[in-house]
Structure formats: structure tokens, C-alpha cells
Amino acid sequence: MIQTLSAPAPAPLYVELARSLEHLIEQGTLRPGHRLPSVRRMALQRDVSISTVLQAYTLLENRGWIEARPQSGYYVRPRLPMDTPEPRMAKPMAKPSAVGVNDLAAEVLSLATDPRYVPFGAACPDPSLFPTKKLARILAAVGRNDPSLLGRYAMSLAYDPLAREIARRYLQAGCPLGHDELVVTTGCTEALNLSLRAVTKPGDTVAVETPAYFGFLETIQSLNLRVVEIPTGPRTGICLDATRDALANHDIKALMVMPSFSNPLGSNMPDANKEKLYRILAEFDTPVIEDDIYGDLHFGERRPKPLKAWDTDGRVLLCSSFGKTLAPALRVGWCAPGRYLERVRRLKFTNTLGTPVVLQKTVSDFLRNGGFDHHLRSIRRAYHHQLHLFSQAILRYFPEGTRLSRPEGGFVLWVELPAGVDTLRLHREALKHHITTAPGALFSVKDRYKSCLRMNCGVPWTDAIEAAVRTLGELAKKQL
Numbered sequence: 357m358i359q360t361l362s363a364p365a366p367a368p369l370y371v372e373l374a375r376s377l378e379h380l381i382e383q384g385t386l387r388p389g390h391r392l393p394s395v396r397r398m399a400l401q402r403d404v405s406i407s408t409v410l411q412a413y414t415l416l417e418n419r420g421w422i423e424a425r426p427q428s429g430y431y432v433r434p435r436l437p438m439d440t441p442e443p444r445m446a447k448p449m450a451k452p453s454a455v456g457v458n459d460l461a462a463e464v465l466s467l468a469t470d471p472r473y474v475p476f477g478a479a480c481p482d483p484s485l486f487p488t489k490k491l492a493r494i495l496a497a498v499g500r501n502d503p504s505l506l507g508r509y510a511m512s513l514a515y516d517p518l519a520r521e522i523a524r525r526y527l528q529a530g531c532p533l534g535h536d537e538l539v540v541t542t543g544c545t546e547a548l549n550l551s552l553r554a555v556t557k558p559g560d561t562v563a564v565e566t567p568a569y570f571g572f573l574e575t576i577q578s579l580n581l582r583v584v585e586i587p588t589g590p591r592t593g594i595c596l597d598a599t600r601d602a603l604a605n606h607d608i609k610a611l612m613v614m615p616s617f618s619n620p621l622g623s624n625m626p627d628a629n630k631e632k633l634y635r636i637l638a639e640f641d642t643p644v645i646e647d648d649i650y651g652d653l654h655f656g657e658r659r660p661k662p663l664k665a666w667d668t669d670g671r672v673l674l675c676s677s678f679g680k681t682l683a684p685a686l687r688v689g690w691c692a693p694g695r696y697l698e699r700v701r702r703l704k705f706t707n708t709l710g711t712p713v714v715l716q717k718t719v720s721d722f723l724r725n726g727g728f729d730h731h732l733r734s735i736r737r738a739y740h741h742q743l744h745l746f747s748q749a750i751l752r753y754f755p756e757g758t759r760l761s762r763p764e765g766g767f768v769l770w771v772e773l774p775a776g777v778d779t780l781r782l783h784r785e786a787l788k789h790h791i792t793t794a795p796g797a798l799f800s801v802k803d804r805y806k807s808c809l810r811m812n813c814g815v816p817w818t819d820a821i822e823a824a825v826r827t828l829g830e831l832a833k834k835q836l
């Protein structure tokens with residue numbers, strides 16, 4: 357069937373107006389408590405009809421940006437209260453533990469793309485946020501211009517122009533890296549898997565942050581490793597003292613860590629902490645697997661420097677991909693394994709031989725000509741805005757006493773509900789309403805996060821999404 361690709365229709369005027377006012381609020385030009393111009397005056401100022409302003413104000417009101425005060429007008433609503441309590445940090449673990457089999461992760465992932473479900477479970481941005489049409493055109497052109505690419509194996513570590521582009525971007529982020537230090541992988545998942553295999557053997561112990569990305573725990577389990585969980589704060593990331601203690605008390609073969617916008621906490625380690633962490637790891641001669649997949653999704657001015665920027669002796673195996681920024685389906689990731697380059701290269705060879713050049717070249721051509729930085733700016737804005745709307749709605753609809761992370765990047769929220777709420781039960785109940793969630797049980801090998809939940813905020817905010825957040829809140833309140 358031939359499908360015609362039509363340009364997206366321009367947004368209605370009232371949506372445009374609402375967006376521009378949101379921008380003024382975000383920038384602080386319009387502050388909490390400020391009265392907006394009256395409907396009539398705004399119509400005159402912006403040269404639009406009164407009904408357009410009314411629709412825009414209603415939209416902003418529905419989205420929680422402004423509130424109508426009877427006989428007074430529209431006012432900018434207070435932002436998230438600065439004293440919104442944040443999730444609490446877990447306690448250190450006494451001894452290493454095996455990772456139990458858990459079918460929950462597979463269930464959450466399999467429902468992620470089922471259109472019948474509201475996707476709060478897996479950390480997947482909505483496909484509308486990716487430049488899929490442009491990528492599809494580039495992919496077609498790559499095949500058309502050089503069909504022989506489909507007839508050859510990918511035998512090298514990386515498609516050279518792609519590796520150079522990735523290295524150039526790291527240099528801009530303050531992390532000089534040679535393009536020949538990179539192995540292109542099938543997503544970040546393969547990069548993590550190869551890195552872990554390069555520095556451990558079955559039965560070894562590795563350390564992870566807690567709460568940990570469940571993909572870490574699944575990979576650790578599949579390689580028959582044991583795990584020590586290290587307390588991690590919602591703001592500044594892994595606790596340095598606890599890391600030192602863990603390395604001193606256990607025979608830890610590697611640390612897996614997400615210094616920039618961790619999943620699920622969204623924490624972002626300050627540079628000074630990264631430097632100290634690196635020194636601790638050097639002191640105990642421990643390799644570190646750094647997952648940097650959310651590093652480009654910062655809301656502040658600057659991209660955080662990866663821990664790899666401090667790596668003077670090649671102990672950091674930096675892993676990432678374009679899965680959260682450009683195209684999850686192309687499965688193009690990479691690993692900069694430092695002194696383990698040769699081992700990772702050989703493991704890649706035995707694992708999947710090479711990552712298809714057609715896919716690498718598609719990404720490379722997009723990076724070089726497709727306006728990647730412009731696209732990144734737009735998704736960062738979208739994620740930031742969505743996190744804000746989700747946070748407001750969670751505070752409005754979830755039980756009193758709910759704690760919430762405040763990420764400065766990425767698109768997931770970590771929510772700690774009052775102790776009486778069991779999020780595994782909540783997950784089951786929510787499925788009956790066609791809502792998927794990621795219960796706390798997924799993020800630890802211990803029963804630490806019974807009342808916690810990770811929310812995927814990568815879905816654009818609509819009335820249906822708000823209704824689903826409200827439903828989750830009501831189901832949680834029923835448990836109390």
C-alpha cells in the first residue's frame with residue numbers, strides 16, 4: 357500500500373497562544389501569582405479573537421499553569437512547591453545478593469507498545485517526539501544510493517563517520533575521546549552487556565545504584581553475577597561514602613552507574629562528586645560501567661560531563677545510544693571501553709558480528725545533515741514541560757504524603773507513595789484500567805520500594821493522560 361506523507365497541520369491559534377504564554381511562565385517573565393491580561397486586552401495585544409484567548413486560557417488552566425479567580429481574572433499558578441518532599445534514600449546492603457527471576461520486567465516491556473494501554477510503565481518516549489519521517493527518508497536514500505551495503509557484513513568496530521560524529525559530540529561535552537576508541541553496538545543494552553562481560557566472570561559481584569534501572573539487574577542476573585546495591589540520592593546521585601564502604605567490604609569487580617539523569621531517580625551528580633567517585637574507584641582499582649543514555653536530555657544550559665571525562669587510566673566503560681534521543685528502533689548504541697577495548701571488540705564480534713552499516717550510516721547522515729541539535733532542543737523542552745505537568749498532576753491526585761523526584765533531565769519520575777500503598781497491587785489494579793506502571797519491586801533485588809513507582813513521562817500531555825494519572829491516584833487512595 358502506498359502511503360502519502362503529508363506535512364503536519366499547523367497548531368490552532370489558541371494552542372500557539374497558550375504555548376507562548378507557557379514559555380513566558382517557564383522563563384519567569386510571568387511569575388506565580390501574576391495576573392494575566394484580561395481576555396479583552398490579550399485579544400487586542402495579540403491581535404486574535406476573544407474566543408481564541410478564552411480557549412487558550414482554558415487550555416492553560418486545564419494544564420495547571422494558570423487558575424481563574426472569580427470576578428478577578430486569570431493568575432499564574434504557583435509552581436511545584438519547593439518543599440515538595442523528595443523520595444528517601446535506601447539503606448546500604450549488608451552482603452551481596454543474587455538477582456531473583458522476575459517476569460514483571462518482561463510484562464512491563466511487552467505492554468509498552470500496546471496501543472490499548474496508557475504507557476506509564478516502560479521508559480519510552482512517544483514516537484511522535486522522534487523525527488521519524490526524516491529518518492525514514494534518509495534510510496531509504498542510504499539503501500538506494502548504495503544497495504551493496506545490504507550485501508556485506510559489517511566487519512569493523514564502527515562506521516567511521518558515525519564514530520567521528522559521536523566523538524566530536526563528546527568533545528563538545530568536555531570529554532575528549534578518540535573515534536577509534538568506540539565500538540558501535542546494538543543499542544545501549546548490548547553495550548552494557550558486553551561491558552559487564554568484559555570485566556566479570558560468573559559468580560562475581562558488581563555494585564549498582566539503588567534504585568537501579570531494571571535492565572542492569574536483568575543483565576546481571578543473566579550473567580550469573582551477584583549484586584550489592586548502593587544508596588543513591590534523588591539529587592546528587594550515588595552516595596560516595598557508601599560506595600567507598602561497599603568497595604572496602606566486598607570483592608566488587610565493577611560498578612554500574614548513571615551519573616547523568618539516572619533511571620529511575622533522575623539524579624545528576626555534580627562534577628565534584630564525579631571526580632571524587634573516580635578517585636575512589638581508582639583507589640580500589642575498580643572498573644566502572646557508565647550508562648550515559650540520558651546525558652543529552654538536560655534541561656539546564658549545559659550537558660553534564662560524563663564520568664568518562666575524568667578517566668585517566670581507561671577504567672570507565674562508557675555506554676550509550678540514540679534510543680532516547682533519535683530512534684529507539686534503529687538500535688544504534690556505542691561503548692567506549694577504555695582499556696577493555698580489545699575485550700569488548702572480541703565480545704561484540706562473537707555476539708552479533710557487527711551493527712548493520714545501513715543503520716549506522718542512517719544515524720550518521722542524520723547527525724551530519726538532519727538538524728540533530730535543533731531536534732534535541734525541542735525534545736528537551738517537551739520532556740521538561742511534560743515532567744512538570746506530570747508532577748503537578750501527581751501532587752494533585754495522589755494521596756497526601758506522596759514524595760516526588762525533581763529531575764533536571766530525562767523523562768521519568770520516581771514517586772514514593774505513603775507506606776500503606778503497595779505498588780505491585782496498584783500495578784495489577786491499574787492494568788484493569790488499561791494503565792501500565794513500573795512498580796518499585798522492579799528496581800531492587802530487595803523488597804525496598806514497595807510503595808514506589810516510576811512514571812514514564814515521555815508521553816505528551818492530554819486529557820486522557822491526566823485522567824489516567826487521576827485514576828492511579830484514586831486506586832492508590834483506596835489502598836489506604
Ligand SMILES: Cc1ncc(COP(=O)(O)O)c(C=O)c1O
Pocket residue numbers: 479542543544545546569571614619647649676677678679680684687688689
Ligand atoms: C538507563 C537505560 N539504559 C539503557 C537502556 C536501553 O537502551 P537501548 O534501547 O539503547 O538498548 C534504557 C532503556 O530504557 C535505559 O533506560
